[in-house]
Amino acid sequence: MNGEALIKKEKKKVPIVEGLFTWPSDKPALIAARCKKCGAIVFPKAAYCPNPDCEKDPGNMEVIELSRRGKLWSWTIQRYSPPPPFKMEPFKPYAIGLVDLPEGIRVLGMLATTENLRCDMEVELTVGKLYEDGENEYITWMWKPVEDVSKK
Amino acid sequence: MERDVAIIGVGMIPWGRYPDPKNPTAYPERTMPEMAVEAIKRALEDAKISWRQVEAMVAGVYLWVSQQAGVHGILSGTAIANLMGYTGIPIVSVANACATGQSILREAVLAVASGECDIALAVAADKSAFGFFRPQSTDAKADIDYIRFVMCGETNPAYWAMECRRRMYEAGTTEEDLALVKVVTSKPAPHNPYARYQRTFTLEEVLKSPMVCDPLRLLMICSTSDGAAAVVVCEYEKAKKICKKPVYINAVTVGTPSFGDPTVRLTYTSSFKKPGVPTLSESRNAVQRVYKMAGLTPDKIDVIELPDNSSWHYFAYLDCILNLDPGEPEKMLRQGDLDPITGKIPVCPSGGIGAFGEAVVAQGLAQVCELVWQLRGEAGQRQVKKDLRHALAQTYGYAGNNAATILSKGW
Numbered sequence: 001m002n003g004e005a006l007i008k009k010e011k012k013k014v015p016i017v018e019g020l021f022t023w024p025s026d027k028p029a030l031i032a033a034r035c036k037k038c039g040a041i042v043f044p045k046a047a048y049c050p051n052p053d054c055e056k057d058p059g060n061m062e063v064i065e066l067s068r069r070g071k072l073w074s075w076t077i078q079r080y081s082p083p084p085p086f087k088m089e090p091f092k093p094y095a096i097g098l099v100d101l102p103e104g105i106r107v108l109g110m111l112a113t114t115e116n117l118r119c120d121m122e123v124e125l126t127v128g129k130l131y132e133d134g135e136n137e138y139i140t141w142m143w144k145p146v147e148d149v150s151k152k
Numbered sequence: 153m154e155r156d157v158a159i160i161g162v163g164m165i166p167w168g169r170y171p172d173p174k175n176p177t178a179y180p181e182r183t184m185p186e187m188a189v190e191a192i193k194r195a196l197e198d199a200k201i202s203w204r205q206v207e208a209m210v211a212g213v214y215l216w217v218s219q220q221a222g223v224h225g226i227l228s229g230t231a232i233a234n235l236m237g238y239t240g241i242p243i244v245s246v247a248n249a250c251a252t253g254q255s256i257l258r259e260a261v262l263a264v265a266s267g268e269c270d271i272a273l274a275v276a277a278d279k280s281a282f283g284f285f286r287p288q289s290t291d292a293k294a295d296i297d298y299i300r301f302v303m304c305g306e307t308n309p310a311y312w313a314m315e316c317r318r319r320m321y322e323a324g325t326t327e328e329d330l331a332l333v334k335v336v337t338s339k340p341a342p343h344n345p346y347a348r349y350q351r352t353f354t355l356e357e358v359l360k361s362p363m364v365c366d367p368l369r370l371l372m373i374c375s376t377s378d379g380a381a382a383v384v385v386c387e388y389e390k391a392k393k394i395c396k397k398p399v400y401i402n403a404v405t406v407g408t409p410s411f412g413d414p415t416v417r418l419t420y421t422s423s424f425k426k427p428g429v430p431t432l433s434e435s436r437n438a439v440q441r442v443y444k445m446a447g448l449t450p451d452k453i454d455v456i457e458l459p460d461n462s463s464w465h466y467f468a469y470l471d472c473i474l475n476l477d478p479g480e481p482e483k484m485l486r487q488g489d490l491d492p493i494t495g496k497i498p499v500c501p502s503g504g505i506g507a508f509g510e511a512v513v514a515q516g517l518a519q520v521c522e523l524v525w526q527l528r529g530e531a532g533q534r535q536v537k538k539d540l541r542h543a544l545a546q547t548y549g550y551a552g553n554n555a556a557t558i559l560s561k562g563w
Contacts, residue, residue, distance in 0.1 A: 017292045017303055074317045080364060082301065083286045094305060096304060096314070104426075105422055106416055107421065108306060109304055110305055119317065
């Protein structure tokens with residue numbers, strides 16, 4: 001109306017919680033820890049291997065980036081807003097999924113769309129905004145169907 | 153166990169909201185320790201013993217202490233004793249999420265079985281009636297539950313819905329099956345004075361209720377409630393002398409997960425899967441252990457109280473308890489085998505958590521109260537129509553905490 005929109009600069013995208021995925025990045029990946037002895041993986045990363053038969057030596061755990069593609073094991077649509085501390089402005093129903101990655105880990109996350117979802121479809125990691133203030137957009141990791149990418 | 157143990161008294165207060173502005177006479181303003189006192193009073197009356205005769209007490213710890221109750225919600229045992237009147241006995245407070253009720257029963261049983269004392273009390277009070285559960289901190293460094301919640305927006309029903317969708321995909325569970333769970337479990341609800349929702353539901357009502365987390369609708373998910381329950385246990389030989397119908401405790405145990413279980417538990421964001429490790433392992437571990445402790449098999453169980461937090465739970469826990477493949481419980485439900493009163497294996501004659509709304513830490517004890525009344529033949533119009541020998545209760549496994557109990561007639 002008064003021209004403000006014209007001078008609006010792009011806001012900085014800031015993870016709501018830092019250190020969970022590589023950022024800034026064109027190809028963000030979740031940051032996990034893997035046991036050098038048994039191969040067990042934990043996300044978010046932890047100091048000790050969760051395998052009951054592994055020694056509890058933090059030196060065994062190495063930081064890794066998880067595969068960016070996986071299979072959607074299942075999903076739902078959250079129709080009502082969760083209470084704080086969850087924050088999404090404005091709230092609109094969103095999808096949540098459980099994704100199986102080739103490394104043998106299953107990871108939770110929001111989905112970038114609520115449309116055309118099905119079990120076992122291929123999904124890829126991206127990021128999405130949940131809310132913003134005057135300075136920044138606040139983002140989390142999200143899974144998006146791979147098919148949708150080809151349509152763009 | 154070193155010494156056998158029996159239940160000689162149970163007591164609970166009606167589930168609901170304390171206070172309930174719409175019905176302040178039945179549901180007055182009460183703190184959790186006050187609710188616990190009322191449940192204890194009823195259990196002691198049922199056992200015909202006095203508070204002075206209780207030699208040890210175990211209390212459930214409230215989970216949502218950042219929202220209300222604070223430190224006294226954690227140190228609940230001594231907060232309750234402060235109201236009952238201190239008698240110097242050993243008191244321990246235990247937090248085990250949904251498994252708390254039967255975890256504290258286990259602690260009370262162990263105190264008696266070990267010979268520490270002859271009479272012990274388990275009590276839990278809870279005020280969970282506020283909708284979706286949430287993290288109890290905003291600590292992104294130390295609280296994975298906080299990270300999960302703000303980054304993934306996962307509510308409890310959202311997780312259950314994802315499990316449910318996969319079950320429908322793999323086992324062919326239908327939307328009508330999910331609705332039928334509510335229809336069937338609500339049948340005894342009008343006859344249970346302790347239930348919050350003392351009414352039945354039709355298939356159409358359930359299928360028309362609002363979608364909360366696809367495919368789960370409002371009437372396929374339990375609500376959250378306030379409630380309190382107490383159970384008095386006694387050394388079995390003594391119990392037979394002071395009680396006409398002591399209910400023998402064949403087994404009570406707690407289950408935790410197995411490493412490699414693919415289930416991404418509530419409060420967590422991932423799981424590392426190992427081939428051959430089943431889902432819901434905390435539940436399978438608990439139920440398999442009670443069978444082993446009791447020397448029984450699933451076909452010997454005559455009545456079940458299970459955690460029907462959602463219609464998905466109802467089927468998934470029948471898989472665990474009766475050792476069935478997904479799809480089989482659905483078939484049994486359709487055939488009427490699981491009718492709460494007239495079924496071959498009656499499930500949830502109390503009306504289940506669907507009729508109660510979950511008062512998290514007290515719910516496991518409420519299940520035990522119902523089975524005690526059923527075994528004694530005191531359940532009135534919701535009395536199961538078959539000869540009961542063995543009864544099994546199992547709770548849900550929030551964040552990997554499960555518990556199960558087997559009871560039988562001890563007279």
